[in-house]
Amino acid sequence: EKGGYDYFMLKEIAEQPKAVADTLLGRIDASGSLTLDEVRISPRVLREVDKVVVVACGTAFHAGLIAKYAIEHWTRIPCEVELASEFRYRDPILDAQTLVIAISQSGETMDTLMALRHAREQGARVLAVCNTNGSTIPRESDAVLYTHAGPEVAVASTKAFLTQLVACYLVALYLGQVRGTKWGDEIQAVVRDLSRISYEVERVLATMEPVRALARSLAAKNTVLFLGRHVGYPVALEGALKLKELAYMHAEGFAAGELKHGPIALIEEDLPVVVVVPSPKGRSVLHDKIVSNIQEIRARGARTVVIAEEGDEAVVPYADHLIRIPATPVLLQPLVATVPLQVFACELATARGNEVDQPRNLAKSVTVE
Numbered sequence: 001e002k003g004g005y006d007y008f009m010l011k012e013i014a015e016q017p018k019a020v021a022d023t024l025l026g027r028i029d030a031s032g033s034l035t036l037d038e039v040r041i042s043p044r045v046l047r048e049v050d051k052v053v054v055v056a057c058g059t060a061f062h063a064g065l066i067a068k069y070a071i072e073h074w075t076r077i078p079c080e081v082e083l084a085s086e087f088r089y090r091d092p093i094l095d096a097q098t099l100v101i102a103i104s105q106s107g108e109t110m111d112t113l114m115a116l117r118h119a120r121e122q123g124a125r126v127l128a129v130c131n132t133n134g135s136t137i138p139r140e141s142d143a144v145l146y147t148h149a150g151p152e153v154a155v156a157s158t159k160a161f162l163t164q165l166v167a168c169y170l171v172a173l174y175l176g177q178v179r180g181t182k183w184g185d186e187i188q189a190v191v192r193d194l195s196r197i198s199y200e201v202e203r204v205l206a207t208m209e210p211v212r213a214l215a216r217s218l219a220a221k222n223t224v225l226f227l228g229r230h231v232g233y234p235v236a237l238e239g240a241l242k243l244k245e246l247a248y249m250h251a252e253g254f255a256a257g258e259l260k261h262g263p264i265a266l267i268e269e270d271l272p273v274v275v276v277v278p279s280p281k282g283r284s285v286l287h288d289k290i291v292s293n294i295q296e297i298r299a300r301g302a303r304t305v306v307i308a309e310e311g312d313e314a315v316v317p318y319a320d321h322l323i324r325i326p327a328t329p330v331l332l333q334p335l336v337a338t339v340p341l342q343v344f345a346c347e348l349a350t351a352r353g354n355e356v357d358q359p360r361n362l363a364k365s366v367t368v369e
């Protein structure tokens with residue numbers, strides 16, 4: 001059943017182009033408009049939404065953090081993202097104009113389920129983004145947008161995460177469409193690039209051998225740090241989570257802009273620091289800031305592992321290891337930038353002799369609080 005792979009996780013990483021394509025299938029037509037028939041919340045209700053709240057746990061929470069950038073940028077609706085386990089214990093402000101998006105691969109995560117129940121009790125509408133047909137979370141929601149990743153067996157989430165991102169982009173674009181957000185050139189380009197993004201994921205996968213070799217060379221390390229900005233920040237958090245759960249290493253993700261506010265004190269000789277570099281186009285300000293962060297940490301001895309777009313030459317002098325990803329629109333970059341981090345964690349786990357598909361102490365679906 002592992003289809004020739006040593007682990008389900010490797011198989012599921014390799015399945016990502018298909019999972020992404022399947023999640024898009026039939027949802028964007030030739031003219032670039034979106035049809036999300038399953039989202040049975042009427043356009044009238046969606047037009048009245050004045051706040052979006054995303055609730056999720058773990059990797060799905062990271063997808064939610066990225067969704068916030070897309071939803072706010074494309075729809076101008078304020079969006080909060082919260083860990084489902086924190087959400088209902090702080091008396092959140094919810095009403096009939098609130099759209100709650102509950103993201104869950106399994107559809108059975110207890111904290112996410114309790115959060116959506118609480119939201120519905122307060123009159124909010126709940127849209128589930130879920131990978132498991134007929135599971136509890138979509139059953140208890142007002143509507144569901146299924147991710148079509150297929151069954152995910154490995155405990156560490158990979159293909160489900162990429163499809164959660166796709167689903168969130170679709171929801172954001174759909175909200176924009178329904179609400180008549182000005183469909184400018186930027187959004188048209190994004191829709192076009194999104195419908196082709198599975199090829200880019202495939203291209204990244206074809207270039208992962210040096211990432212594996214790098215991971216093996218770091219097997220004796222104790223700590224790896226991850227830095228990112230904008231949508232690269234949740235990607236850094238996801239890279240750190242994968243490394244914790246699979247390699248049992250101390251790993252932390254930081255917003256690169258926070259370095260000077262504390263984390264830079266952690267930098268020491270030969271400490272591996274993975275940096276997710278934003279696109280040099282369009283967001284040149286952030287790009288330049290990250291490049292100076294890379295210079296700063298390298299001057300303090302860090303071993304820099306730089307994930308940057310093809311053609312981004314500015315990073316080359318400061319990268320001890322350079323991982324190239326295809327150029328994408330800024331908001332879509334997580335779909336390609338996450339892949340090397342998954343491969344990195346999987347290979348490190350293998351090199352350290354860990355059980356890849358079934359990490360210690362973890363369960364695939366957490367049905368207790």
Ligand code: F6R
Binds near residue numbers: 061105112155156157
């Ligand atoms: C990490 C991982 C977990 C899950 C989390 C939520 O690789 O798999 O962090 O993402 O337990 O699970 P779902 O999405 O099933 O609600």
